[in-house]
Amino acid sequence: MNPFRKKSKQLTREQLRNRMFLMLGIAALLCIFALVAPFLTPNDPNLPNAAYMNAAPCKEFPLGADRYGRCVLSRIMIGARTSIFAAVALVLATFLVGSLFGILSGYYGGVLDTVIMRIADIFLAFPQMVLAIAVAGVLGGSLLNAMIALGITGWTQYARLARTHTMALKNEPFVLAAKMNGSSGLQIMARHILPNMIGPLTVNAATQIGTNMIGIAGLSFLGLGVVPPKAEWGSMINESRAYLQLAPWSVLFPAVAIIVTVMVFNYLGDAVRDYSDVSEAK
Amino acid sequence: MSKYIGKRLLSLIPILIGISFLTFLLLYIAPGDPAQKRLTSNNGVAVTQEQIDNMREEMGLNRPFLVQYGSWLGKALTGDLGESYKDSMPVSGKLGPAFQKTLQLTVTSLLLALLVSIPTGILSAVYRGSFWDHLFRLLSFIGNSLPNFLLSILLMYFFCIQLNLFPVIATGNFQGLFLPTLALALPMASRFVRQIRAEVLEELGKDYVTGLAARGVQSHRVLFRNVLRNSMASILTIIGISVGTLMGGSVVVETIFNWPGVGKLAMDSITARDYPVIQGFVLIMALVYVLVNLLTDLAHHWLDPRVELE
Numbered sequence: 001m002n003p004f005r006k007k008s009k010q011l012t013r014e015q016l017r018n019r020m021f022l023m024l025g026i027a028a029l030l031c032i033f034a035l036v037a038p039f040l041t042p043n044d045p046n047l048p049n050a051a052y053m054n055a056a057p058c059k060e061f062p063l064g065a066d067r068y069g070r071c072v073l074s075r076i077m078i079g080a081r082t083s084i085f086a087a088v089a090l091v092l093a094t095f096l097v098g099s100l101f102g103i104l105s106g107y108y109g110g111v112l113d114t115v116i117m118r119i120a121d122i123f124l125a126f127p128q129m130v131l132a133i134a135v136a137g138v139l140g141g142s143l144l145n146a147m148i149a150l151g152i153t154g155w156t157q158y159a160r161l162a163r164t165h166t167m168a169l170k171n172e173p174f175v176l177a178a179k180m181n182g183s184s185g186l187q188i189m190a191r192h193i194l195p196n197m198i199g200p201l202t203v204n205a206a207t208q209i210g211t212n213m214i215g216i217a218g219l220s221f222l223g224l225g226v227v228p229p230k231a232e233w234g235s236m237i238n239e240s241r242a243y244l245q246l247a248p249w250s251v252l253f254p255a256v257a258i259i260v261t262v263m264v265f266n267y268l269g270d271a272v273r274d275y276s277d278v279s280e281a282k
Numbered sequence: 283m284s285k286y287i288g289k290r291l292l293s294l295i296p297i298l299i300g301i302s303f304l305t306f307l308l309l310y311i312a313p314g315d316p317a318q319k320r321l322t323s324n325n326g327v328a329v330t331q332e333q334i335d336n337m338r339e340e341m342g343l344n345r346p347f348l349v350q351y352g353s354w355l356g357k358a359l360t361g362d363l364g365e366s367y368k369d370s371m372p373v374s375g376k377l378g379p380a381f382q383k384t385l386q387l388t389v390t391s392l393l394l395a396l397l398v399s400i401p402t403g404i405l406s407a408v409y410r411g412s413f414w415d416h417l418f419r420l421l422s423f424i425g426n427s428l429p430n431f432l433l434s435i436l437l438m439y440f441f442c443i444q445l446n447l448f449p450v451i452a453t454g455n456f457q458g459l460f461l462p463t464l465a466l467a468l469p470m471a472s473r474f475v476r477q478i479r480a481e482v483l484e485e486l487g488k489d490y491v492t493g494l495a496a497r498g499v500q501s502h503r504v505l506f507r508n509v510l511r512n513s514m515a516s517i518l519t520i521i522g523i524s525v526g527t528l529m530g531g532s533v534v535v536e537t538i539f540n541w542p543g544v545g546k547l548a549m550d551s552i553t554a555r556d557y558p559v560i561q562g563f564v565l566i567m568a569l570v571y572v573l574v575n576l577l578t579d580l581a582h583h584w585l586d587p588r589v590e591l592e
Contacts, residue, residue: 002486002487002491002492002495004408004486004487004491004501004505004509118296118300119300121296121297121300122296122297122300122301122304123304125297125300125301125568125571125572126301126304126526126564126567126568126571127525127526127527127529127530127567127568127571128526128527128530129526129527129529129530129531129533129534130526130529130530130533130563130564130567130568130571131564131568132530133530133533133548133549133552134308134548134552134560134561134563134564135308135311137548137549137552137560138308138309138311138312138552138557138560139311139312139313140313210427214427214429217429217431218429218430218431218534221431221534222431222533222534222537222549223553224552234431237431237432237435241435241538244435244438244439244443245443248439248443251435251439252436252439255432255435255436258429258432259424259427259428259432262427262429263423263424263427266423266426266427267423
């Protein structure tokens with residue numbers, strides 16, 4: 001008997017699935033909230049109010065006001081849209097581009113494979129945030145540039161994953177059968193290979209939402225992403241951090257918003273991965 | 283072993299060429315004309331077209347692209363990374379002292395992270411499912427969701443403002459090292475705890491552990507003599523990979539705490555549009571990262587010779 005292989009409470013497949021759907025539900029609620037938030041803000045998020053500069057939380061401003069007297073709560077609420085959807089969009093874009101290159105690379109092999117994978121290797125040789133900071137810094141601060149800067153290294157992991165799966169799948173009997181039937185390469189990739197590897201790729205994408213959210217907020221914090229006065233959590237913290245002593249609420253509440261949201265998406269990623277691990281083992 | 287080293291070094295050549303090429307390209311994706319930027323970066327005085335033309339000639343911008351790349355690469359190989367737009371100082375002279383500061387910060391952070399995470403990760407795996415395991419996992423989950431910049435701000439708030447233990451504007455001495463180290467080390471330690479726990483758990487579940495236990499070998503001997511030794515190679519790889527994250531984090535943390543390392547230098551250069559310094563920064567960081575990965579692979583191979591080159 002292995003003394004270390006204790007019988008610990010393992011969640012059943014059913015429980016893991018419920019946990020995953022619960023997290024999906026919470027994440028979906030967050031997304032819906034981000035969509036409708038602009039209609040629910042208690043104050044105009046972009047309206048400066050000289051009488052309330054750095055005002056502490058009060059009746060009119062439940063989470064206080066920043067150095068221009070803008071409502072922190074309202075700004076957090078409209079910032080949710082940028083922070084959440086930019087991360088999701090970035091994940092989708094890197095997922096699509098990376099998988100496309102990965103499938104082509106794995107299916108056709110040869111020179112194409114070598115070229116694509118060497119390029120991926122070169123991007124992977126840079127520390128991601130270092131390259132992102134430099135690229136966003138050189139291109140100039142904007143949300144799109146920040147996403148490009150993170151995306152140029154982000155696609156590589158999907159490409160590698162898609163390539164590995166494609167190489168395993170392309171010798172399966174059903175793919176060979178489709179080939180005999182005279183299906184073209186594109187048809188085989190789209191109808192037979194892609195549907196069979198979408199699972200693991202999606203799991204990887206789910207675990208990346210939180211990381212990308214941190215990346216975008218981090219670049220905005222450095223002034224290389226969303227440009228003020230547009231509200232985004234990272235840039236809100238950057239704008240207010242000089243007033244940390246006078247108006248801590250204008251820094252700490254956006255910080256809480258980021259932490260909670262990243263935790264929800266990270267936990268969602270874990271839940272999706274755990275469930276798929278169990279499903280695969282079965 | 284020497285064959286492995288040779289193969290591994292050969293595979294680096296295309297990577298290094300790629301890195302240098304991409305780094306060189308950075309200057310070219312920047313909007314605007316480099317000659318004009320160089321002339322206007324340190325003062326707002328208007329420049330004539332003639333001055334710009336002369337500067338283009340002086341900087342060699344009229345030559346074909348690949349010739350420019352070749353000449354830049356040739357200089358870079360001898361350690362000449364060009365001159366700063368801002369004060370015409372050599373870029374390497376600026377990066378050198380700053381790099382030492384960054385090295386100091388990253389080494390202390392890495393040590394602290396390991397000091398915290400190795401015992402925690404192992405305890406979590408051995409006492410799986412216990413109260414401590416749950417607590418450590420919860421803490422590491424929270425740490426994983428805490429970006430460096432947020433943690434830095436929170437640390438600053440508690441230590442400098444609430445407790446008044448440190449000055450808000452830190453200096454490059456030992457006292458100034460404390461908070462940035464913490465800000466870099468804690469998120470990294472959180473990631474390590476998770477990975478080390480998973481690694482040790484996998485090793486603990488193997489059949490040889492059952493076999494040794496069946497022969498009556500005491501648990502702690504199995505743990506220290508076999509399991510931990512076998513997990514070391516994988517833990518080493520985890521550390522090697524994390525160095526990249528550490529470098530990115532150091533830019534943020536150095537900027538917030540005013541630590542005079544390469545990250546702060548890079549951010550200052552971005553603000554000043556001093557592109558050659560940014561270029562030098564990216565090149566140095568990529569080279570160090572490649573070197574660290576090479577050393578990690580070699581050490582992994584040395585610890586576990588079954589590992590082959592992909």
